[in-house]
Amino acid sequence: MIEIDFVEHTFTCPYCNRKQSYEVPAYNGHSEIRDYANRIVEEYAFSQLNLMYLICSNKSCEKVTIVGQFIHSKKQVDILPQYVCREYPDYIPKQIRDDYREATMVIDLSPKAAATLFRRCLQGMIHDFWGIKERNLNCEISALKDKVSPTLWKALDSLRKIGNIGAHMENDVNLIIDIDNSEATKLKKLIELLFEKWYIARHDEEELYNDIADTADEKSNQRKQ
Ligand SMILES: [Zn+2]
Structure with missing residues (x-):
């Protein structure tokens, strides 16, 4: 929204x-x-x-x-626009960007479905960015515990839990826990923050390093001439 x-x-x-x-x-x-x-x-x-x-x-x-x-x-x-969706560069895998876009499109209509999709986004990032693949997201997030800050880790685990409400609601049909629009919007912001902190920061960092290395090469070539 x-x-x-x-x-x-x-x-x-x-x-x-x-x-x-x-x-x-x-x-x-x-x-x-x-x-x-x-x-x-x-x-x-x-x-x-x-x-x-x-x-x-x-x-x-x-x-x-x-x-x-x-x-x-x-x-x-x-x-x-009818839904607010930022465009991200294609060095973020397409599947993850697609899940993000789909989640964003349904956020007002079905915050619960959006939460499930944001959960899938997170899992995609843990597979791709961190190279962690375990039997389920719970184990994967546990494996991430010593790699990220304690507050971020807690937020990731919370995203998993909230996303679970949509993903596994068939387990107990009498238990209805709803997710509202503002809660799903918080998950969206977390996913956007991870795009920035993980993918975009890594990309910009590598670009700067390569840029500096290229500059040094240029200088040494100039000296030889
Ligand atoms: Zn503007």
């Missing part, structure tokens, strides 16, 4: 991730926007919706975000 604070009038641009303030009153009138929004939220009482039309103030982004809020219930509905 798009991060927006209707009281403080701030939002985080879903495209460039920059937090910023927006001006009121909300833009509501443009008929093309209302028509577009109407196609997305036709099951709701559309006239009850207040539309926010937001343009990112980041000069290198300037993309349009449209968020609706129901006048009485104050419930938020994302119009554009």
Whole structure:
């Protein structure tokens, strides 16, 4: 869900991730926007919706975000983009990026399904990034214990447990534990953080090292000439 604070009038641009303030009153009138929004939220009482039309103030982004809020219930509905999904470089394996994207797409519809998919993302990363493969995710996370910080380890184990609620709910059909949107969104943020901390940091680090090595080679070639 798009991060927006209707009281403080701030939002985080879903495209460039920059937090910023927006001006009121909300833009509501443009008929093309209302028509577009109407196609997305036709099951709701559309006239009850207040539309926010937001343009990112980041000069290198300037993309349009449209968020609706129901006048009485104050419930938020994302119009554009309908789900917030960041694009990641292809040195992160496709299967992991696909799971992340799918989880992000269903997060509002079914936070439980999203949690299961984020759990699978984590497992994919443990296999690929850490080269750990055990009989189940529980064992794999145990094997990771002395490799990451204690707080991160606890967060990973919690992601596993929350994801289990969706994955193994058939074990006891009478036990209904729900996962709400904000809880699933926390798991999404954790997966995004791991993309950054593990894959992107490693890639940037290697690139810098190679860059420095290349510079040294160049210098020594210049000296020889
Ligand atoms: Zn932006």
